[in-house]
Amino acid sequence: MAFGSSIVMDQPRTMFAHVLSVQGTAVVVTNHRVQPLPMRPQEGSSTGKLVCQACGQQFLVTVHSCARTTAKRVRYFVLGLTGLALAALLLWLTFDVAMQPDGSDLDTDPDTASWYGYTGMTGILLPIFGLGYLINARKYDGVGKLRRIGEDGTPSIRTAGHKLLPSR
Numbered sequence: 001m002a003f004g005s006s007i008v009m010d011q012p013r014t015m016f017a018h019v020l021s022v023q024g025t026a027v028v029v030t031n032h033r034v035q036p037l038p039m040r041p042q043e044g045s046s047t048g049k050l051v052c053q054a055c056g057q058q059f060l061v062t063v064h065s066c067a068r069t070t071a072k073r074v075r076y077f078v079l080g081l082t083g084l085a086l087a088a089l090l091l092w093l094t095f096d097v098a099m100q101p102d103g104s105d106l107d108t109d110p111d112t113a114s115w116y117g118y119t120g121m122t123g124i125l126l127p128i129f130g131l132g133y134l135i136n137a138r139k140y141d142g143v144g145k146l147r148r149i150g151e152d153g154t155p156s157i158r159t160a161g162h163k164l165l166p167s168r
């Protein structure tokens with residue numbers, strides 16, 4: 001299953017970026033100055049300090065180990081597959097109900113109508129969640145949120161002008 005457990009490297013693929021300029025109003029052109037994140041720890045998670053090479057501000061970012069990142073990807077992958085499988089099962093059940101010989105006057109049967117409403121909603125939501133998890137399984141890079149260390153030394157979620165660029 002190469003999809004769910006593609007190899008996690010010691011160096012996160014996510015990059016730290018200092019946003020240099022944003023130009024225009026209709027078309028936003030953004031230039032970044034990127035630098036790599038701290039290496040992953042051998043196990044568990046570690047919060048590393050990052051100094052922006054462009055402006056010298058200090059940031060904190062949590063990076064998870066290869067094992068932890070892989071485990072999370074596998075979990076997303078399994079959740080995604082389960083969602084899709086359940087959706088397929090619901091679809092199958094719905095069509096099975098519809099094809100029963102005595103189910104021809106479905107519109108007048110309140111039980112079957114509510115069954116349709118129920119499976120309809122779930123049948124739409126499950127594949128969406130399932131696909132979302134599958135995409136996450138591929139993109140998850142084991143990197144936490146970026147925090148900026150303010151002048152008083154306390155971490156802040158306001159990282160004005162800086163962000164993490166997700167991996168492709």
Ligand SMILES: [Zn+2]
Pocket residue numbers: 018019052053054055056057162
């Ligand atoms: Zn900067």
